[in-house]
Amino acid sequence: MNKVVVKKIEDKEIVWFKNSNSYLVLEPIAAAILLKINKNNSLEEIKTWAFKKITAPKKVVKKFIEDIFLLYTVNNTLKKEVQNNSGTYKIPTKYYSEKYYSIHNCIFKIQFQTGFHLLKIHPIFAHLETESQNKFHFNYTIFDDKDFIVFFKNDAFIGKWNKNETHLFEGKLSMHLIIDIYKKPETDWMGVFHASAISNKKESLLFLGDSGNGKSTSLALLNANGFDCIADDFVPIDNKKNMYTYPAAMSIKKKSLKTLLPVYPELKNAVEYHFKKMNKTVRYLPPKNINYHLKLKCKALVFIKYNIEVELEINSISKIDAFQQLIPDSWISPLEKNVSVFLEWFLELPCYQLTYSNNLKMIETVTKIFNNDL
Structure with a gap:
């Protein structure tokens, strides 16, 4: 399976690294070396090829290839993610505020444990607020757990974010809104x-x-x-x-x-x-x-x-x-x-x-x- 995707852009190449989901714009020769690494060519094979392609002292070419190997390795090393167990969280029974929003024939109930949570989300959707509903399609629950903001949807754990990463939490909540509004999974x-x-x-x-x-x-x-x-x-x-x-x-x-x-x-x-x-x-x-x-x-x-x-x-x-x-x-x-x-x-x-x-x-x-x- 490919760990990189390379696409030509003007006189450069865009390189996408699968494991880190990151992009770089590189010179064509650097991208060519990355592709050879991705095909499991040995370091010696790549050096033999590069010596014919690059007009520079062999010492310089070797260092260049080693740097590309390092770049490839760093961007294709999977980061260990902290496993979040939803069973460790106790969903609150009381909230600072509960709001209902009518969006594209769906009713969203969002429970905010604190005024801080409300301020981060409610103002941009206030024009969509509707009266309290007995029936709703989606229930989003937002609460604190120590230094983290925790997000549940319909009692299912979605994720947690450090409080200095609230923009990541807001992005995830927004992503779930479009998933639910348009009934299209994140993969689409x-x-x-x-x-x-x-x-x-x-x-x-x-x-x-x-x-x-x-x-x-x-x-x-x-x-x-x-x-x-x-x-x-x-x-x-x-x-x-x-x-x-x-x-x-x-x-x-x-x-x-x-x-x-x-x-x-x-x-x-x-x-x-x-x-x-x-x-x-x-x-x-x-x-x-x-x-x-x-x-x-x-x-x-x-x-x-x-x-x-x-x-x-x-x-x-x-x-x-x-x-x-x-x-x-x-x-x-x-x-x-x-x-x-x-x-x-x-x-x-x-x-x-x-x-x-x-x-x-x-x-x-x-x-x-x-x-x-x-």
Whole structure:
């Protein structure tokens, strides 16, 4: 069984390591050596081959090959995972809060043991809250066990996370929501991207960029100008390359209020949340026209950035630059078949850098991308 997958990207090679589910961009000669290692070629066989291919002193070539061997070994050493036994946890009988949410014809009951748990999850789904129900489809239970957050679903243990890894817990809970909303197991999802996504009802665009670059503000402006919001911050794509709606509210930072209040006056009275650890203050804006039946292909990746000094600039960027920006904030399925789909999906998409301060021109440019008018 292959322990690596290699795919050409411009003049480089993308290498995926199965056991660590990690990616590297390498020079072709390094990738070729990795493939030989993966085929169980001996060190001596590889050296004989490399001496003919690499113009360098033999001492340098030997060291290079040894470094590649080490890289291969490190990335294909399985990490020992702590075995979590659900029998060791006693599910609480009392909770700080119990909330019910109506999402795509399903009722979710979520039990929060503490106010901290409630603050991490409830605000982005508050617009989906419904009255207490005698019947529900899914019961999510969140509680503390010493230094860990524990997550159960329908009395089945899902996992536990150290309290300084709450983002991993939030990611797992979000993954289970899309599994339950769309009735598709985790094995059917290609990946989830820390991004925003919009559609023109026929195709979608994925907006990427560091936190604070303006993804959510751009999404909100586009949502107010005829485009549908697919997702903000958590964009799921299945292994058929279809993008799905994730119904969380858009996270609007304080600095964006001046721009958005004229088109979303409801933000003026929206509850403000302060997250000290992340040093941010936000309000939440429910997306317009949530449509759970959309299954859209992605037309392009757009790395977006608000810059007061730039009215509007859009340029194609290299696949290598795009890949290195995309991977760190993404969850990609660890299954080899899904990895292959992901790499095909990425390599067939155009990639742009869009920098702007003029909102109208940004909206016009996005329209041009959809209409192939760039």
